[in-house]
Amino acid sequence: MFNKILIANRGEIACRVIQTAHRLGIRCVAVYSEADRHARHVAMADEAFLLGPAASSESYLRADKIIEIAKSSGAQAIHPGYGFLSENTDFAKACEANDIVFIGPPASAIAAMGSKSAAKAIMQDAGVPLVPGYHGDDQSPELLRVEAEKCGFPLLLKAVAGGGGKGMRVVEAMSEFDDALAAAQREAKNAFGNPDMLIEKYLTQPRHVEIQVFCDSKGNGVYLAERDCSVQRRHQKVLEEAPAPGLSPETRKAMGEAAVRAAQAIDYVGAGTVEFLYDVDGSFYFMEMNTRLQVEHPVTEMITAQDLVEWQLRVANGEPLPLQQDQIKLRGHALEARIYAEDPDHDFLPATGTLRYLRTPDENAHVRVDTGVVEGDEVSIHYDPMIAKLIVWDDSRERAINRMVQALEEYRIGGVKTNIRFLHALADSAPFRNEELDTGFIGKHEALLF
Ligand code: ADP
Numbered sequence: 001m002f003n004k005i006l007i008a009n010r011g012e013i014a015c016r017v018i019q020t021a022h023r024l025g026i027r028c029v030a031v032y033s034e035a036d037r038h039a040r041h042v043a044m045a046d047e048a049f050l051l052g053p054a055a056s057s058e059s060y061l062r063a064d065k066i067i068e069i070a071k072s073s074g075a076q077a078i079h080p081g082y083g084f085l086s087e088n089t090d091f092a093k094a095c096e097a098n099d100i101v102f103i104g105p106p107a108s109a110i111a112a113m114g115s116k117s118a119a120k121a122i123m124q125d126a127g128v129p130l131v132p133g134y135h136g137d138d139q140s141p142e143l144l145r146v147e148a149e150k151c152g153f154p155l156l157l158k159a160v161a162g163g164g165g166k167g168m169r170v171v172e173a174m175s176e177f178d179d180a181l182a183a184a185q186r187e188a189k190n191a192f193g194n195p196d197m198l199i200e201k202y203l204t205q206p207r208h209v210e211i212q213v214f215c216d217s218k219g220n221g222v223y224l225a226e227r228d229c230s231v232q233r234r235h236q237k238v239l240e241e242a243p244a245p246g247l248s249p250e251t252r253k254a255m256g257e258a259a260v261r262a263a264q265a266i267d268y269v270g271a272g273t274v275e276f277l278y279d280v281d282g283s284f285y286f287m288e289m290n291t292r293l294q295v296e297h298p299v300t301e302m303i304t305a306q307d308l309v310e311w312q313l314r315v316a317n318g319e320p321l322p323l324q325q326d327q328i329k330l331r332g333h334a335l336e337a338r339i340y341a342e343d344p345d346h347d348f349l350p351a352t353g354t355l356r357y358l359r360t361p362d363e364n365a366h367v368r369v370d371t372g373v374v375e376g377d378e379v380s381i382h383y384d385p386m387i388a389k390l391i392v393w394d395d396s397r398e399r400a401i402n403r404m405v406q407a408l409e410e411y412r413i414g415g416v417k418t419n420i421r422f423l424h425a426l427a428d429s430a431p432f433r434n435e436e437l438d439t440g441f442i443g444k445h446e447a448l449l450f
Pocket of ligand 1 (some may be wrong): 201
């Protein structure tokens with residue numbers, strides 16, 4: 001196993017990785033920005049090095065400095081976490097060129113999934129079901145219009161280079177198409193530097209169900225069941241759970257096998273997530289593959305009793321997968337709520353300030369808190385405003401929800417506005433308890449939630 005690794009990230013995920021690495025006897029090098037001088041991940045690490053000013057572009061995105069620090073500190077591998085450099089092909093290549101193990105997939109696999117249209121073409125060849133639509137290179141307005149007509153309405157225009165729920169536009173009728181296309185291309189050009197669009201049938205009440213896959217460097221692949229992330233606001237996940245309520249074992253198997261096929265089609269290594277849209281009739285369609293550890297990975301850990309960061313470290317070290325498919329057993333139900341510094345009364349605007357008072361629920365076999373902050377810390381404008389992830393587990397969904405509701409009641413944060421009250425209303429609502437899940441959940445039940 002590695003003796004020393006560098007964690008090229010901050011916040012809860014940096015702390016999360018350090019925790020597992022320490023348990024395995026691996027020493028950890030942290031990097032930090034000026035704003036994070038006193039951050040929890042720095043305190044937890046064995047060594048820490050300053051990258052630069054607060055802005056990500058001058059700190060956590062400085063691939064050159066991070067590689068230099070890895071080399072001078074003797075770190076054998078770099079864990080990129082999620083966000084920042086985690087899906088950056090050049091960074092993965094630079095690690096390789098400097099004889100540092102990138103704890104993630106090969107650069108070629110990151111590149112293959114970096115474009116939504118190229119990814120769809122690969123998945124089609126691998127026999128993975130796709131949302132019907134158009135994902136070709138020809139972007140002439142005439143052709144796109146013909147393809148839109150073929151696809152039917154409502155349809156979704158999606159930026160090929162999009163991410164984070166941005167660059168999407170629903171089009172209800174042909175009469176709106178030209179204007180919508182021009183506007184979507186303009187937005188995509190500004191946000192991602194690439195105006196290319198793909199067209200998808202817009203599913204009106206789908207669920208977001210994603211499969212956790214894992215592959216080792218010997219070509220073996222497994223799936224660790226699914227997560228339901230249908231509760232979203234502006235296409236961003238708010239509450240996640242595993243397993244997905246009501247999913248039959250046959251569908252789980254079919255989705256899991258399709259996801260492993262998808263990963264193997266691009267010679268994947270490490271942790272990955274294949275996202276599907278899931279329709280009421282049990283059909284499912286590939287949406288995209290994320291080539292990193294996801295924010296919501298803990299719910300999978302809770303129902304499989306596995307440590308996915310440990311799996312990542314072992315696989316990156318060249319070891320085979322810790323378990324074979326038939327050894328992966330599911331138990332109970334897990335939920336995760338993302339606790340954000342934001343103001344639900346003012347359109348969820350990110351909130352900033354000092355965490356003057358912080359009281360987390362007691363952690364035990366049922367309740368887990370993944371966080372990168374302690375009382376007294378500053379929540380700044382510079383980074384993602386997530387304060388913590390609250391994860392609960394119990395032997396049934398109903399009991400897990402009760403745990404979540406109770407834990408949210410125990411969670412106290414003073415000094416910064418948070419979405420805790422909103423999460424509580426969400427988890428405790430009748431439609432959520434009744435498994436009435438689809439990606440329009442929050443919009444549909446606003447009256448109950450605010
Ligand atoms: P991003 O990479 O920006 O997160 P995704 O392709 O993963 O974009 O889609 C994000 C969310 O948008 C999905 O979870 C789902 O809620 C919604 N969505 C995406 N494609 C469709 C579609 N064809 N029909 C309906 N909803 C969709």
